[in-house]
Amino acid sequence: MAVSGQFDATVKVNESRSIKNSILETIGNTPVVRLGKLFAGSGLDVFAKLESLNPGGSIKDRPAYNIITRAMASGAITKDTTIVESSSGNFAIGLSQMCAYLGLRLVCVVDIKTTAQNVRIIEAYGARVDLVSVPDPTTGEYLQARLNRVRQILASIPNSFWPNQYVNKDNSGSHFGTTMPEIVDLLGSHIDYVFLSTSTCGTLRGCAEFLRERGMATKIIAVDAMGSAIFGRPPGKRLLPGHGAGIVPKLFSPDLADDVVFVSDLDCVVGCRRLVQHEAILAGASSGGVITAIERLVADGKLRLPARCAAILPDRGERYLDTVYSDSWVQSHLGVENSPI
Ligand SMILES: Cc1ncc(COP(=O)(O)O)c(C=O)c1O
Numbered sequence: 256m257a258v259s260g261q262f263d264a265t266v267k268v269n270e271s272r273s274i275k276n277s278i279l280e281t282i283g284n285t286p287v288v289r290l291g292k293l294f295a296g297s298g299l300d301v302f303a304k305l306e307s308l309n310p311g312g313s314i315k316d317r318p319a320y321n322i323i324t325r326a327m328a329s330g331a332i333t334k335d336t337t338i339v340e341s342s343s344g345n346f347a348i349g350l351s352q353m354c355a356y357l358g359l360r361l362v363c364v365v366d367i368k369t370t371a372q373n374v375r376i377i378e379a380y381g382a383r384v385d386l387v388s389v390p391d392p393t394t395g396e397y398l399q400a401r402l403n404r405v406r407q408i409l410a411s412i413p414n415s416f417w418p419n420q421y422v423n424k425d426n427s428g429s430h431f432g433t434t435m436p437e438i439v440d441l442l443g444s445h446i447d448y449v450f451l452s453t454s455t456c457g458t459l460r461g462c463a464e465f466l467r468e469r470g471m472a473t474k475i476i477a478v479d480a481m482g483s484a485i486f487g488r489p490p491g492k493r494l495l496p497g498h499g500a501g502i503v504p505k506l507f508s509p510d511l512a513d514d515v516v517f518v519s520d521l522d523c524v525v526g527c528r529r530l531v532q533h534e535a536i537l538a539g540a541s542s543g544g545v546i547t548a549i550e551r552l553v554a555d556g557k558l559r560l561p562a563r564c565a566a567i568l569p570d571r572g573e574r575y576l577d578t579v580y581s582d583s584w585v586q587s588h589l590g591v592e593n594s595p596i
Contacts (some may be wrong), residue, residue, distance in 0.1 A: 266272045279356055281310055282316045283433045288358040290566070293532040293546070297553050298560035304438055307538060307571035312345070313362045314569040315433070318457050319349030321429035322418045323357070325589075337362060337415045339408045340403040343369035344456075344496050345570055346420050351380035364404045366390075366397040370496075372574060377555040386471065397499050419572055421455045421504040430461025438565050446473045447562035450549055452541040453479045456506040462567075463511040477512035478541070481519045488517075494588055495520045495578060498541035507545070516548035516555075521589050523547065527572065527579045528596045537572035539581050 275281050285308045290301040306314035325333040326541050338354055340347065343365035354361035360380040365374065374384050385400075385408065391399035409415045420426050439446070449466070451458050457475055466473050480499030482491035486509075492499045515534050526543030529550075530536050552558050579583050 264419045272488050276308050277356060279320060280538045281567045282311075282320050284437060285309060287438065287565075288534075288536070290530075290534055293529060294549070294553075299549070299553055299562050299564055301463070301549060301564045301566055302442055303534075303536065304565060304567045305536070305538075306567060306569050307432075307440060307536075307542075309349075312574070313349065313456065313539070314567070316421075317349075317351040317433055318420060318426040318455075319346060319353045319418075321432070321550075322420070322423055322425040323350070323353045323359075323501065325390075325428075325588045326418075327357075327394055327417060327438050332416050333414065333416050333488070334358070337412045338418065339405050339412070340364065340414050340418050340420070341398070342420065343373055344571045345517070346381070346418075347377050348373065348380070350418065351382040353376045355380040362408055364401045364408070366401055368397065369398065381501065396501060397398065404499070413578055420457065420505065421500075421502070424506075426457035427460035427464065427506050431460050431465045432461075434458065434567065435462040435465035438567075439465075439471075441473050442502050442563065442565060444469065445563060446471070446565055448474050448558065448564040449567070450478055450545045450564065451567040452545060453483070453485055453512075454500050454504075455505075456485065456500075456504045456511070457566060458569075459511050460506045460508070475511065476511040476548065476552070477515040478545050479515055479517055480541075480544070481517045481518040483517075486515050486517075492532055493520060495523055495540035495575075497539055498544060502523035516551060518544035518547055521585075521591065521595065524579050524585055524589065525595050527575070528594075530568075531572065531580075532596065536568070537580075539570035539572055540568065542568035542572075 288303050294301045304319050309316040337360040338360045341364045347363040360386050363377050363382050364385045366387045387400045387404050390397050440533050453459050481495045482493035483499030484490040501561050523540040523543040526546035
């Protein structure tokens with residue numbers, strides 16, 4: 256169906272129709288949308304992959320699906336297995352969705368920095384939340400304390416399974432097998448740049464390996480948080496969750512990205528606000544980081560133009576209403592007096 260837009264534009268609505276046999280069948284095949292307003296006249300044709308439209312609200316539905324189904328196929332997970340993972344964000348929600356549908360027990364080890372909303376979402380799916388409230392005494396890090404707790408729980412439950420998203424190749428395998436092929440299917444093999452966020456580096460590794468295997472010359476631009484340790488910098492303070500990591504994940508390797516752009520919390524806020532203002536896409540913090548990174552490289556003359564570019568936008572904005580989209584939060588936490596854009 257096509258409906259007339261407010262002015263002379265013709266706006267098409269989604270015409271694909273098919274009945275799915277379970278919620279899990281709605282994971283993947285997310286829409287690709289041209290960002291025709293934000294980048295008009297820039298010489299850059301930007302296509303956004305909206306991972307927010309996965310049923311759990313983020314790109315992490317893909318690794319959750321791939322890790323669990325492959326472990327079931329190999330026999331590492333049976334119907335009596337308890338899944339134990341350290342995650343308080345999108346991966347925990349993706350796993351909670353998988354385990355709820357499959358009737359598997361799940362324990363999510365979180366720390367006191369986890370948002371109350373995420374705890375409620377995880378619990379609403381029926382998973383158990385195990386709260387770590389004291390950082391690791393040696394490193395002072397919550398991440399280490401959470402990993403210690405995961406090992407403790409695994410040791411206490413005989414039939415238990417650890418997805419271990421920072422290490423598990425079925426994490427990157429999900430992007431090798433679905434995310435990047437879906438983009439190439441729609442955009443063809445002429446893609447000059449792919450911009451993507453990094454945390455476990457599953458997206459980075461999977462997309463890079465797919466492009467290299469296809470022999471494509473596409474340049475991969477990683478977008479990481481300032482204060483993240485992934486690219487060898489010392490870990491530092493960052494407020495917005497999702498991208499960045501306090502460790503160098505096993506899935507990382509320096510040859511995977513052609514370039515890296517570091518974005519601050521404020522860069523993420525500005526990118527998110529511009530994205531919703533111009534394109535009416537309400538996205539999460541790391542998506543805003545990706546938008547700012549593209550704009551920065553265009554402004555600095557670092558991209559060879561004209562060019563076609565894919566931008567992977569990892570999650571939806573509703574879970575950031577009290578941070579990214581709150582002027583008072585931006586003012587009190589980032590020190591910006593007026594609206595940031
Ligand atoms: C919002 C958000 N952005 C980016 C990422 C990074 O993705 P990856 O873990 O594949 O590096 C994540 C991962 O959890 C995420 O939740």
